[in-house]
Amino acid sequence: MSVIIFDTTKDGVIDSIVATGKTTYKYAIDSLYPLIDRFSAQRKTQDKKFYARLERDILDKCLMPPLTIAFVEPNFDKTKEIDIAQYIEENINSGYVLDGIQRLSTLNRAKDNERFDDSQTLYLNVIISPSEDKLLYRMITLNNGQKPMTPRHQIEILTQELFDFTDVNIDIQTEKERGKTIVKGSFDLGDLSKAYLAFLTGSVNNDNNKIIGEKMDQIIVGRIMDNQPIAEGVDFKDVIKQIEKLSEDDTVKTWLKIGNNLIGFSVGIKSSYDVIANITPEKFSDSIELFESAFKSINPSKVNLGKFRRELSKNFIENYATHSEFDEMELVEHFMELTA
Structure with missing residues (x-):
């Protein structure tokens, strides 16, 4: 399994399932990085010089702050145990990157360096929301300072x-x-x-x-x-x-x-x-x-x-x-x- 989930809970404000877990740099590059292009005019990545320090730290095996990815699933069944990791695997192409576009872009640039270790752990926050409105609410509260x-x-x-x-x-x-x-x-x-x-x-x-x-x-x-x-x-x-x-x-x-x-x-x-x-x-x-x-x-x-x-x-x-x-x-x- 490419994603391992540690814990799930409910966000009462947006009526959504929130999970925490981990994956690897390889999975992030292969499956999460392509998601940043889902929005035709999404916030442009910063000049790569801005993230040069992070790129060096990645090569030195730093632990990056968690990324936040999200899904809209109106019929998601919250009344029984669900394999969140399996859901992510099966629906990753429908996901959105709510927080971490710059980090994913930096990670993708670092992958061609011979010192890059694609097995490094990367932590994730996952939101599965029943509607676009609730997801947008969380996205804006996450990105308000940007x-x-x-x-x-x-x-x-x-x-x-x-x-x-x-x-x-x-x-x-x-x-x-x-x-x-x-x-x-x-x-x-x-x-x-x-x-x-x-x-x-x-x-x-x-x-x-x-x-x-x-x-x-x-x-x-x-x-x-x-x-x-x-x-x-x-x-x-x-x-x-x-x-x-x-x-x-x-x-x-x-x-x-x-x-x-x-x-x-x-x-x-x-x-x-x-x-x-x-x-x-x-x-x-x-x-x-x-x-x-x-x-x-x-x-x-x-x-x-x-x-x-x-x-x-x-x-x-x-x-x-x-x-x-x-x-x-x-x-x-x-x-x-x-x-x-």
Whole structure:
């Protein structure tokens, strides 16, 4: 067995299995190093001079700090004893390196030196998480101190790399893809990543040019940590499924393709998921027309229209059961109270 597991326990915050174990430098190079390329734009490795000391230490048989690898496994059975080592062996190609990219890159460079010992022990932390949201939460808390990749950048990448959009009937394009050929009716990946960030933080306002980027990143991480993933809560995959269902109606699809609406919807639905999951696209379309009629009452010269669209769409969706039953003037009065 290439991986030996010492102990397993449960992380109650992310509802995940966490194991500690060990492997060898050879296994790390053969099976773990290729994983660092799984994210198409993952945090770039540092200049090799930065890790020259570690490379020398590896050749002198140092003991490197543990690496952290992770897996997303929704159906992982936590009710019985499971051979974690065997699971890792069988699913390693689906793993992610949460912490240790630089060390793996350094290790790979050192392997060609004649003094390199590929039998040296390397310790591992392994996380098996039931959802992408919970894994991302742990990834951000692990990498919060590493400046080369901001939380927003991590989320943008993971929206593309972690979520399998092939099993939903909506087209999603990156900005680069849209620059070549625009697929009619497609959603913008950038808008989806902003919606995901809003979902994770519980806030529709995660961009503020009045605050310098580094401080805003700290605020975002704080918001994510304050909104710990709930074991029995709504995952962003569930949100995507509702977007797919409701987008069967062209009016709704056009509305959701507006980035600010998508952001408000993604935050608001966390409070009204059970209600909206039972709403037909046609019924939701009527509600959207009500929302837009009331929204037209806002004077665009007096407010930041994008900000209010995010906030009001969030409020409308999270209180959908009551607000969708308002008539236009009742909703206008409600908007007046929120914007006062």
